[in-house]
Amino acid sequence: MLKINNLHAEIDGKKILNGLTLEVRAGEVAAIMGPNGSGKSTLSYIIAGRPGYEVTAGEVLLNGQNLLEMEPNARAAAGVFLAFQYPLEIPGVATMTFLKAAMNAQARQRGEAESTTPDFIKKVRGAAKDLKIDQEMLKRPLNVGFSGGEKKRMEILQMALLAPKFAILDETDSGLDIDALRIVADGVNALRNRERGFLVITHYQRLLDYIRPDSVHVMARGEIVRSGGPTLALELEKSGYAAYSDEAA
Amino acid sequence: MAADLETIEKVRSIDVGEYKYGFVSDIESELAPKGLNEGIVRYISAKKNEPEWMTQWRLEAYRRWLTMVEPNWARVEHDAIDYQDLHYYSAPKKSPGPKSLDEVDPELLRTYAKLGIPLREQEVLAGVERPRVAVDAVFDSVSVATTFKAELAKVGVIFCPISEAVHTHPELVKKYLGSVVPVTDNFFATLNSAVFSDGSFVYIPPGVRCPMELSTYFRINEQKTGQFERTLIIADKGSYVSYLEGCTAPKRDENQLHAAVVELIAHDDAEIKYSTVQNWYQGDANGKGGICRFVTTRGDCRGAQSRISWTQVETGSAITWKYPSCILRGDGSRGEFYSIAISNGRQQVDSGTKMVHLGKNTTSRIISKGISAGHSQNTYRGLVSAHRKASGARNFTNCDSLLIGENCGAHTVPYMEAGNPSAQFEHEATTSKISDDQLFYCQARGLDAEEATALIVNGFVRDVLQQLPMEFAVEAQKLIAISLEGSVG
Numbered sequence: 001m002l003k004i005n006n007l008h009a010e011i012d013g014k015k016i017l018n019g020l021t022l023e024v025r026a027g028e029v030a031a032i033m034g035p036n037g038s039g040k041s042t043l044s045y046i047i048a049g050r051p052g053y054e055v056t057a058g059e060v061l062l063n064g065q066n067l068l069e070m071e072p073n074a075r076a077a078a079g080v081f082l083a084f085q086y087p088l089e090i091p092g093v094a095t096m097t098f099l100k101a102a103m104n105a106q107a108r109q110r111g112e113a114e115s116t117t118p119d120f121i122k123k124v125r126g127a128a129k130d131l132k133i134d135q136e137m138l139k140r141p142l143n144v145g146f147s148g149g150e151k152k153r154m155e156i157l158q159m160a161l162l163a164p165k166f167a168i169l170d171e172t173d174s175g176l177d178i179d180a181l182r183i184v185a186d187g188v189n190a191l192r193n194r195e196r197g198f199l200v201i202t203h204y205q206r207l208l209d210y211i212r213p214d215s216v217h218v219m220a221r222g223e224i225v226r227s228g229g230p231t232l233a234l235e236l237e238k239s240g241y242a243a244y245s246d247e248a249a
Numbered sequence: 250m251a252a253d254l255e256t257i258e259k260v261r262s263i264d265v266g267e268y269k270y271g272f273v274s275d276i277e278s279e280l281a282p283k284g285l286n287e288g289i290v291r292y293i294s295a296k297k298n299e300p301e302w303m304t305q306w307r308l309e310a311y312r313r314w315l316t317m318v319e320p321n322w323a324r325v326e327h328d329a330i331d332y333q334d335l336h337y338y339s340a341p342k343k344s345p346g347p348k349s350l351d352e353v354d355p356e357l358l359r360t361y362a363k364l365g366i367p368l369r370e371q372e373v374l375a376g377v378e379r380p381r382v383a384v385d386a387v388f389d390s391v392s393v394a395t396t397f398k399a400e401l402a403k404v405g406v407i408f409c410p411i412s413e414a415v416h417t418h419p420e421l422v423k424k425y426l427g428s429v430v431p432v433t434d435n436f437f438a439t440l441n442s443a444v445f446s447d448g449s450f451v452y453i454p455p456g457v458r459c460p461m462e463l464s465t466y467f468r469i470n471e472q473k474t475g476q477f478e479r480t481l482i483i484a485d486k487g488s489y490v491s492y493l494e495g496c497t498a499p500k501r502d503e504n505q506l507h508a509a510v511v512e513l514i515a516h517d518d519a520e521i522k523y524s525t526v527q528n529w530y531q532g533d534a535n536g537k538g539g540i541c542r543f544v545t546t547r548g549d550c551r552g553a554q555s556r557i558s559w560t561q562v563e564t565g566s567a568i569t570w571k572y573p574s575c576i577l578r579g580d581g582s583r584g585e586f587y588s589i590a591i592s593n594g595r596q597q598v599d600s601g602t603k604m605v606h607l608g609k610n611t612t613s614r615i616i617s618k619g620i621s622a623g624h625s626q627n628t629y630r631g632l633v634s635a636h637r638k639a640s641g642a643r644n645f646t647n648c649d650s651l652l653i654g655e656n657c658g659a660h661t662v663p664y665m666e667a668g669n670p671s672a673q674f675e676h677e678a679t680t681s682k683i684s685d686d687q688l689f690y691c692q693a694r695g696l697d698a699e700e701a702t703a704l705i706v707n708g709f710v711r712d713v714l715q716q717l718p719m720e721f722a723v724e725a726q727k728l729i730a731i732s733l734e735g736s737v738g
Contacts, residue, residue, distance in 0.1 A: 050693075051685065071692070071697065073693075073694075073696055075693075076695040082693050087690070090691070090704070090705060091709065092708025093707070093711075098691075098694075101700070102696060105697070105700060158694065
């Protein structure tokens with residue numbers, strides 16, 4: 001499904017990724033853990049296409065298609081979704097409006113029919129209910145004045161509606177209390193199926209108690225330094241990242 | 250919701266960078282010789298077959314104008330205007346005064362069809378969902394057609410070209426013309442008073458709620474022609490009217506001058522809602538050509554509890570110099586100004602409002618949204634003042650500026666003069682940029698850069714768009730998207 005080969009990237013001349021290689025299969029939930037500054041968020045941004053990074057070598061393939069050659073919106077239409085660590089506020093644009101604009105933009109790019117308004121509203125209401133998002137919130141401008149937890153749930157709502165082929169969750173657990181974490185994790189788990197791949201980026205093992213990964217990868221200094229099964233996360237929880245940090249903790 | 254999507258649709262369907270209304274209609278015109286002197290003023294007056302008092306009024310204005318100098322305080326730069334190198338009168342040849350649409354040059358009707366203006370009443374009547382809007386169309390200097398006149402007359406509403414009102418309702422014109430914007434008001438208003446050619450006249454009798462939106466479309470076609478329209482709207486006691494003006498012009502290499510005057514009078518308990526969607530040609534990417542407009546628009550809340558509300562969506566013109574204002578004379582009267590001013594390319598906008606509180610317990614509200622892109626400069630200039638007798642005057646002002654790109658400028662110049670200690674003025678202002686992160690966030694959800702910009706901008710101007718009559722809000726939204734094309738990426 002997603003193949004990253006020997007990816008090198010830098011920002012403002014500073015090297016962040018140093019030959020990262022990773023494969024996530026269809027239906028797999030891969031977790032990436034690592035110390036701060038190891039390049040985890042950069043990896044998610046480069047997959048989604050955020051401007052400002054220079055990829056100096058390597059490739060990122062989604063089902064054989066080279067994402068690095070595509071505009072961010074084309075990557076989204078091809079099935080890439082990034083749940084942001086810090087979701088952006090869009091003042092004056094009602095959440096419903098934003099969701100419809102996004103869904104229709106993707107449908108158009110794929111040459112599919114746009115969903116009718118009643119269908120759309122039904123879908124949104126259903127998904128919002130599952131995530132315990134108040135219907136009133138859907139009328140408010142996207143993310144404006146939302147709490148940290150509300151923003152993260154809104155990201156998962158977008159993911160549910162856009163139904164991506166491959167989803168990246170960038171530190172989705174940060175800033176969440178235990179109840180919000182459970183709601184978000186349930187939302188993600190509900191979307192797991194045999195076709196969809198996930199890349200779950202987190203600093204803490206806690207999230208992985210709720211979203212059970214199939215594989216765990218440790219990232220340090222811009223590359224994957226160790227890979228293993230779910231037990232690797234538990235081991236990290238005990239030993240910490242000291243062994244992988246530049247500075248010994 | 251639907252409107253946002255409509256905007257995005259429109260962005261997709263329209264050829265980028267093309268001014269859609271830039272065509273020139275091949276219509277034979279009757280042109281006054283270039284230049285301005287007493288003879289030209291008399292020529293215009295004679296063309297309109299005006300009574301002597303009107304001719305004298307014009308001449309007085311002209312003589313006054315000769316003693317005035319062009320103001321230069323606005324933050325706009327342009328080549329000196331040669332007032333002797335302009336035509337001050339141009340009329341489609343078959344006019345003036347067609348009796349019915351059948352007498353109007355078919356080429357002219359085609360022009361209006363291209364502009365999407367429903368001139369033929371039956372078309373409007375036939376469409377179940379089409380808005381019912383009475384239209385007065387002004388082509389260069391002459392009003393060519395006014396629709397729905399008969400139906401409006403039934404309730405006593407007068408809606409006709411001002412050139413006609415001079416003949417049919419001289420008592421009203423005499424009483425009100427120049428009563429809000431005096432002949433001596435300013436350089437451009439005085440020029441307009443001398444040479445104004447046509448425009449709309451509206452009178453709403455006491456207690457009448459005008460049954461439909463009234464609308465005027467202005468079109469400059471002829472080369473080197475100044476357009477000097479004059480609009481006069483009177484809402485008598487307890488009446489209500491909503492009025493909209495729309496403007497377009499062909500692409501021309503040289504600048505065209507537009508110096509309009511709009512006067513509104515609201516008597517006791519009357520309300521006037523005046524909306525503008527302006528899309529004159531803005532000039533090319535290097536700032537060549539385009540309409541230079543120096544417009545005086547002012548409303549007089551003459552009666553107690555009267556209300557005047559200005560809403561403007563300004564996207565076109567090379568230069569905009571415009572300050573729709575309210576004189577809050579009547580006790581308890583209210584003035585509102587809602588503005589979206591978009592500048593792109595080399596456009597220069599200096600616009601804002603004046604709220605002059607004279608009566609007791611008067612209130613005013615100003616919401617201004619300026620959007621600058623390209624190499625444009627966008628200035629909000631506003632004055633809020635309370636006379637010493639204006640006890641209990643209140644104003645709320647909110648000025649937001651949005652910058653797109655690195656080469657444009659936004660400026661806010663608010664003046665406040667509180668002559669009465671009980672006056673309460675509030676002013677809020679923000680300047681923001683569409684951040685790269687916001688754009689990326691929208692793009693990561695599937696919108697392309699232009700769709701994302703349109704969505705964010707529509708969010709930014711939402712408060713003002715909501716003030717427009719429904720049927721025009723959609724049009725305005727499309728216009729906003731079109732005028733920002735090419736501003737990203």
